[in-house]
Amino acid sequence: ITIQLEILKKVLGTDKTNEMLTKLSKIPxxxxIPERMDFSKPFIWIYIKDAVTEEPDYNQTKEGLRKWILELNEALKH
Structure with missing residues (x-):
């Protein structure tokens, strides 16, 4: 999983990027994300096998990501 911090900061600004990543970090x-967040780097990443220590509820993850992506899409329009 890779998150392009540099691109998000450029498009959304640092504050909105931080807000969106905080919301993303609440999804199973x-x-x-919070322990890897470093705005001095262009991106943050983790191997999928290392991202989760216990199996998440896939429906909860899917719904959380769907809502997050829709909110990110709205933020990108402004």
């Missing part, structure tokens, strides 16, 4: 399987 993405709790690793």
């Amino acid at each position: 399987g993405f709790q690793w």
Whole structure:
């Protein structure tokens, strides 16, 4: 899983990027984001096998990602 911080910051700004990544980190399987977040780097990443220590609820993850992507899409329009 790779998150392009540099691109998000360029498009959304640092504050909105931080807000969106905080929301993403609340979705099962993405709790690793806060410990890896470093805005001095162009991107953050983790191997999928290392991202989750226990199997997440796939429906909860799918719904959380769907909502997050829709919110990100709206943020990108502004």
